[in-house]
Amino acid sequence: MRTVLIPTDFSKNALHAIQYAQELFKCERACFFILNAYAEDVYGEFHNASQNDIEKYKEEKRQEVQKKLDDLLDGVVGTPPNPLHTFETIASFDNLVDSVNDFVDEMNIDLVIMGTKGETSDHKTTFGSYTIEIFKYVKCPVLAVPEDFDYRQPKSILFPTDYMLPYKRRELKLLGDMAGKFKSNIHCLYITDFEDLSLRQEDNRLFLEQTLSRPFVHFETTSVKNKAEAILEHLEDKDAGMLVMVNSRHSFFEDMLYRSTVDLLGLKVKVPFLVMQNLKR
Structure with missing residues (x-):
């Protein structure tokens, strides 16, 4: 069975990556792990807060992220669902690169699939800083999917x-x-x-x-x-x-x-x- 990790920030390009992954492995048994890393959200907003406040907000953020992941899953599984595919969600209190790398090792992931920004983005490059960091440091193949790429078989x-x-x-x-x-x-x-x-x-x-x-x-x-x-x-x-x-x-x-x-x-x-x-x- 193919094991695929898909990091998400709940953006349009991240959703597109999930949809692309399902099409790419449509006729193959695959388990898709959908991951959101939220540590930077906690420390970014509460970097001067007390430890008790941070712990409280961390739990609130975990529940918020898990609900978003559950809602996301409800929208991408499909009706009827593909019987070859299974899905799991991960809310990770860590930075994105370390979280992806740790999970790749833990679950022996075959492939990481990420969404990238479309050509109409205001940013100077489709490959954002997180994508480049994952390209460089994650010990696993990484597939970056442009947001505006309509799925077709790679003939x-x-x-x-x-x-x-x-x-x-x-x-x-x-x-x-x-x-x-x-x-x-x-x-x-x-x-x-x-x-x-x-x-x-x-x-x-x-x-x-x-x-x-x-x-x-x-x-x-x-x-x-x-x-x-x-x-x-x-x-x-x-x-x-x-x-x-x-x-x-x-x-x-x-x-x-x-x-x-x-x-x-x-x-x-x-x-x-x-x-x-x-x-x-």
Whole structure:
């Protein structure tokens, strides 16, 4: 059974993420955990209050959050409910990143799905600060779903990679399973001016090909240019329904997170963005 964690702040984009998750795993047994982390609401409003006042407000806030979660669940389960799906709610007194990471470890979560702001948002990037923190630090694949993305099966998936990372079999299997059931084409894109791969790159490329055995995998190379622009061009050219990248220390993705490149992707990527991790779990 697939285990999926969906953080929510009860916004429109968070609700959209829940709906997308249900469609993505419509024909698969899945347990959806819907989580709200509310510690910052308590300490933000009562940072100068006494301990007794904080404890009182914390309990009031927990009850308020739990009621919102229950009401949310009533609205998303569906009529009739999907018999393959189960739902659980979590009201967590912690900050969002720590709460997600702890629950990922505790429940051995397969995938975190988050909603992101639409292109009409006043913010400078679709990827808010919390989303980027979860991309960086949560030891689990994270799928960011744009608020204005209408669900469609990801028949074409773009996977930019330099073949330098030792991919994690569990996370490639997740990608392979999702792509396989939709008979998707996965386009592995290497952005380089060099034709030959090193032995390390060859080994990783072979592992990628062998592990992604269910979908159709294509290996492509393009010359070096602005990497974000190259990714955006290929997303459009392939009519991709999903973008996939790997986060690891000293990787291209990590470099993006610390530079403005992610802002360009955040503004322009209009499809779900799956970030797989290469961190120890």
